[in-house]
Amino acid sequence: MALPGELAAAAAEIAAGVAVAAVPAALPAPVAAEVDDEAGDDLDETMIAARRMKPWTLETEHGLKVSLTKPVVLLGRNPARGGAHTDAQLVPLHDPGKTVSKTHARLDFVEGAWGISDLHSTNGVVLIDGGGLENELDAGASAPLTDRFLLGELAARIYLEA
Template identity: 35%
Template sequence: MPDDKRYLISVPPGLIPQAEPDVNSGTRKLPQPQKPSGPPPEQAPSTPGAGPRGPVISLGPGSPLPSAPPRSAPVSEPAAPIPAAGPAAEPAAERAVTPAVEPTAVDEGERSTLSATETAPVAVRRWVLALGDGTRHPVDPAVVVGRNPDPQGLGSAAGAGALPLAIVDPERSVSKTHALFQVRDGVLTVLDLDSTNGVVVSADGRDQPVVPGQPEVVPDAAVVSLGRFELRVVSA
């Protein structure tokens, strides 16, 4: 035997697995582990007290996996019965309420009359003596008319608070203190103070001579003659 083959050990055929030929797919195949020739040893159960497992089914390459057994639907426990509602509580006794006193109805016409009487101020009628020259003199509350009137010389309560009104009369038909115009409760009166030529009230086409010492009511828009001098009375 040659010297270069003296230490070579020949291996019986079948002990070394032959490598599978590479398939020209571009993927390198990993070496497969050797399979034992004998039957696989039985494994101990993982759970204590568990019995032996069933037979092991060997699946060949490409075999489908067995489907899992269907799970049983969970059984729902019956719901606890709802207790029946007890009898409704009796309503509380109503409290005694004193009936309100309704106000007495007032007629609208009466209401407006009362309102006007209570709230509306009493209108005071004002009187004015208008002279021929255009001047106007209010009577508030009394005016003594004449060429040179003197309210202090009247000597009566009628002249209290009266204002003098001097008249220019070239004919001198007007007395010095000829007449007194006075307003009471909105009514205008004229009083002849014993004049020489008298006082006449003309209204509605009628001339009314004034009796000395007796007041005469003067209507609106009347013309009062003092002798030959005339003035007009205007209500405002």
């Protein structure tokens, strides 16, 4: 810490021109960046960033719980990706009665809501609303997903994790 007398002496030296700070005579000229014409095309494109999905869980009546991590999910006893959904999450379901087809249904997360499509399964998809009313989908049909549903005779539900 400087003493008041030392501060006064330093101020007097600066005023007399004894202490001069080193300042460069001139700053270097900025260097022009080379622009690659091919890379310049990238400046016009905007990449769409995938938003993080909220943590949804699929749960079956047999206690299987699976976090849904992708916007397209294929459900079945032994689901397989088709040509159109090569990045889909595969969720194998334990079904002792074997009423669930190998690749039974597809879940799609679009605009903040889940939808379900029956993939021409043998025993169908049944949606169950909050009042217990059942609505069976036609083979190949799609609908907004209800909280509870049946794949064949296997009861399942999805919910948003807390």
